[in-house]
Amino acid sequence: MTEQSPTSGPITDGPADPEHDTTAAYALDRSYVAALTRRVVSSSGRTHAVFSPIGGAPLAHVPQSTPADVAGAFARARTAQAAWAATSLDDRAAALLRLHDLLLDRQEELIDLVVWESGKARKDAYLEVAHLALTARYYARTAHEHLDTRRVGGMFPLLTRAEVHRVPKGVVGIISPWNYPLSMALCDGLPALLAGNAVVAKPDAQTMLTALLAAQLLDEAGFPPELWQVVAGPGPEIGGAVVGAADYVCFTGSTATGRLIARQCGDRLIGCSLELGGKNPMLVLRDADVHRAADGAVRGVFANAGQLCVSMERLFVADQVYDRFVDAFVSRTRAMTLGASHDWTVDMGSLISQAQLDTVAAHVEDAVAKGATVLCGGTARPDLGPFVFEPTVLEGVTADMECFARETFGPVVALYRFHSEDEAVARANDGTYGLNASIYTRDAARGRALARRIRCGTVNVNEPYGATFGSLGAPMGGMRESGTGRRQGAEGVLRYTEAQSVATQRLVPIAPMFGMSEENHAKVMTGALRLLDKLGRA
Structure with a gap:
C-alpha cells in the first residue's frame, strides 16, 4: 500500500x-x-x-506484523472502541489536553527521536511537536462545537422536532508517511479518538520508533491502550489488510498509492481521506516586498529539505521584481547551514534515504543536461551526511525536464518569470496537482482575491504554508490529484462520524387525518408550504 x-x-x-x-x-x-x-x-x-x-x-530491529496480526489488532480495537464511544465527550477532550501537556513536557525526547529517524533539522522537528500540540488543544477545546447533537428545523414548527447526532465510524485505519513522523503519526488520529473511534495505525517503516513513542504518550495521557493499535510491515503485505478491515481509511502519501486505496475503499463502500502529491507554486507579484518574499521562499522551499507535501517547487516571479528577488533568494539560499546532526544551528537537514537522494540528483542532472542553469546548489554533500543534498535553485526549466511537472520532494526549486497575473494564475494551475500555493504582495486583499482563482486546497498570502497549516480551524487538503478529504477544522473530525438524523412528530401525523382524501391532504399541504414560505421559514 x-x-x-x-x-x-x-x-x-x-x-x-x-x-x-x-x-x-x-x-x-x-x-x-x-x-x-x-x-x-x-x-x-x-x-x-x-x-x-x-x-x-x-x-x-522493528517486529513485523502479519495479516493475521492486523486482524487481531482490529478485533481488539473494536472491543476497546465500544467502551470508548460510551465515554463522555468531556472525558475524551480532557485526555487530549493531557496529551497536549505531555507533548510539550517531553519535546526534547520527541525531537531527538524525530531527528535520529528522519535526519531533518532540529528546528523542523520542533515544528512537529508544536503542530501536534496545537491539534490536540484545538480539538479538545472545540469538541462540543463539532460533535454535540444539533437541533435543526423540523418540517412543521412546534409539531416536528429534528436533531442530528454524530455517530463514530468505528475503527479507523491510518497509514502515515515518513516525512513528518510525529505529526502525521498522530494528527489525523486525534480527532478520530475524540469522535469516539479506535485506530489501527500503520506508520512508515523508517520512522516506526517516533510513531511508537507517540502511541506511548497516548497511553500516558489516559487513552485506553487497546484503543490505538500499531502494526508494522511492507505496504504490499499488510496495507491491504488494514484497508480491508477498517471502517474508514486515512492515508498520506503518493498519488499512485492513493488511487489504489480509493478503489479498495470504493469496493467496500467505506470513506477515505487522501493527502497526496503536489507541485506547489509560489507567486511573487510586482508589488511584493522582495526581501520578505525571499525569506518566505527559503522556508517554503527548503523546510525539511523540501520533503514536505506543501513545500514550494515552482516560483513564479513578476518581471518588475524578478532580478531583485533572484538576488535576494539566491544569497539567502547560499547562506544556509547544512548538516545531518541534532544541532539547533542547522538550517536544512538530510534527505531521508538513498532513494530520495537519487531522485533529487536525477531531477537536477536531467534539468542541467537539457539546458537549465543551476544558480546555486546542485550537488550532494556526503561530507556532511550520506543523504545531504545542497539547496538548489534552477532557472530555465522547460516542459521536457523531469522536474517541470513531476514532484521532486527535495530541496530543488525552479524559477520562472511572468508578465501578467492572469498568466501567473494559469501557470500555477497548470498540471494535475492542487495542494498548496503561496502569494506574496503588499496588498493583502488583492492577494486573497487572486487566491480564489488558484485551484489548490490551501493558499497562503505572504507566507509559504504555515498560516494555513497552523490555523487548526482551517481545513487542509488537496484538489485534483492532490487528494480528497480534509484534515483540521470541522471537516477533520466530522469525516470520522456518520450523521444520524432523528425526528419526532407531535400531535398530528404527516398524512391525511380524519378521513381526509389524498387530494384534499395535498391541498392542505400546499397551503401550509405557501404559508411557511411567507413566514420566511427554511
Missing part, C-alpha cells in the same frame, strides 16, 4: 529485540528501543532493520 522506505534495512528473522543484538553499536539505548517496539502487534518473529540518515547509525 505505502511504499517501502528504502532507508530501512532488510526484513530478517531476528533479532526482534535490539537489546540482544551485538552486531553493531546502536544510536539509541537498546532497552529504550525494545520498550517502544514491544508496542507493535507482531507474532511473525521477523524484524526490520532501521538505520538513521545521520551517519547510517543502526536504530532498531
